[in-house]
């Protein structure tokens with residue numbers, strides 16, 4: 001008879017005090033984890049994590065396709081207002097302080113850290129994952145995740161790069177540690193706390209502490225912030241972009257704020273996936289930071305997005321989705337808990353993923369904007385100066401759900417198409433991008449995956465099949481040879497024809513459902529928003545970049 005590998009069985013027995021592992025010793029010494037009371041499981045298998053989550057985490061079930069369906073509680077999106085960075089001597093001048101990076105006293109960080117560790121010590125079981133961020137061995141960072149929920153550990157097992165047995169054996173001291181005590185709240189009366197949620201990063205201690213949110217995305221985006229701090233210092237550009245590679249080895253980068261299509265559009269059966277969200281561009285090319293993908297799955301369909309749909313199987317996590325009680329089939333159209341339903345899966349769940357996730361220097365730079373006013377064309381070709389202007393502007397829309405408190409599409413300017421994750425001033429990243437683009441002669445395109453023909457609520461988002469057709473034309477070289485028309489006010493070069501896209505879709509004026517007067521008013525109003533927003537960046541920008549913006 002085969003024994004059931006459940007906790008309590010011989011397989012689940014805690015290690016005896018005579019044989020402490022190095023990780024137990026480390027966590028005891030370094031963080032005060034009480035290994036006499038707490039069973040520590042390091043890098044457990046997917047099967048063990050499933051069992052633990054199903055046994056101990058209320059509501060967790062398995063979907064018909066074999067994914068672990070986990071629930072993150074009250075917070076189902078990131079909490080940018082509760083993110084803090086410890087202000088220490090030396091980092092003061094470097095960090096882009098302001099609404100994105102709110103300073104925190106070191107002492108308060110330690111209070112939160114102790115609160116988190118005190119909580120973790122009340123748990124009978126803790127899970128540890130040791131893995132890497134960054135596929136290029138030259139730049140990769142060793143990351144340790146310490147979490148009280150098996151779901152959180154499986155998430156980071158999917159999202160970080162999984163070490164080989166040998167790498168795990170020789171892991172040594174981590175470069176960065178996340179303490180996830182998200183089940184337990186922050187204390188609102190602690191100086192500097194404004195809610196019961198706190199996500200704080202300390203670059204001196206190389207630690208991140210999470211309290212009061214169980215949204216797993218905080219961990220992966222936290223590591224992204226760390227890379228946004230460390231990589232530029234090493235001469236490497238960190239990017240909020242997805243990346244894929246054509247059969248001839250041509251790499252495309254897709255920049256975009258959350259919900260604008262990085263994950264969806266980089267999953268392309270004609271191209272090998274390098275990664276869906278976080279990359280770095282070094283002197284030798286691009287590399288993915290992560291070992292997995294994190295797709296939005298609201299309204300996901302097997303017909304429209306087969307690669308993502310089929311990646312949701314054993315090993316994948318589905319977050320905050322609604323299922324049929326009997327069949328355990330997921331209803332992807334149900335936004336009962338949140339519109340930000342998510343799937344996390346290791347990159348090898350995508351059949352044509354490129355592993356290791358490394359590519360050459362990009363040929364095409366695609367800026368994914370998501371225009372809620374319906375005035376930007378679905379595609380336009382950018383001059384290098386326009387690429388800089390639009391990269392720094394980061395005009396787009398916050399889609400509902402991804403951030404706490406966003407309930408309807410909200411136009412925003414998110415510098416570098418990822419302001420919430422920037423640590424240094426946007427100009428630092430933009431300057432590096434301009435240098436790399438000119439050195440490697442990359443073409444730049446602006447693609448509007450947002451509303452066409454009217455504003456959000458009135459019109460519809462550009463149909464996915466047309467955005468895909470546009471990308472096909474970019475990748476087969478047709479679009480750079482197309483005939484272009486100048487699109488006034490923004491001075492964008494818009495192709496007259498794109499294969500498999502109706503002509504009238506290409507010109508927002510023709511697609512417009514209201515009156516020409518309304519269109520012109522909207523166009524000018526969006527242009528005005530650009531000009532107003534760019535005022536804060538005018539000082540650091542070149543005259544050419546400044547002139548590349550809309551002209552009223």
Ligand SMILES: Nc1ncnc2c1ncn2[C@@H]1O[C@H](COP(=O)(O)OP(=O)(O)O)[C@@H](O)[C@H]1O
Pocket residue numbers: 256257258259260261262263264265276294295296297298448449450461462463464465467
């Ligand atoms: N034209 C389009 N291009 C890309 N995505 C679109 C488009 N229209 C609608 N969508 C939807 O928008 C969402 C994009 O999400 P995702 O690819 O996860 O964004 P990101 O990875 O940038 O956060 C998906 O739910 C997708 O189905």
Ligand SMILES: C=C(OP(=O)(O)O)C(=O)O
Pocket residue numbers: 077078217218221257258259262263277294402
């Ligand atoms: C996980 C996130 O990223 P994205 O939506 O870009 O995939 C997020 O913004 O919380």
Ligand SMILES: [Mn+2]
Pocket residue numbers: 259262263264276277294295296
């Ligand atoms: Mn994504």
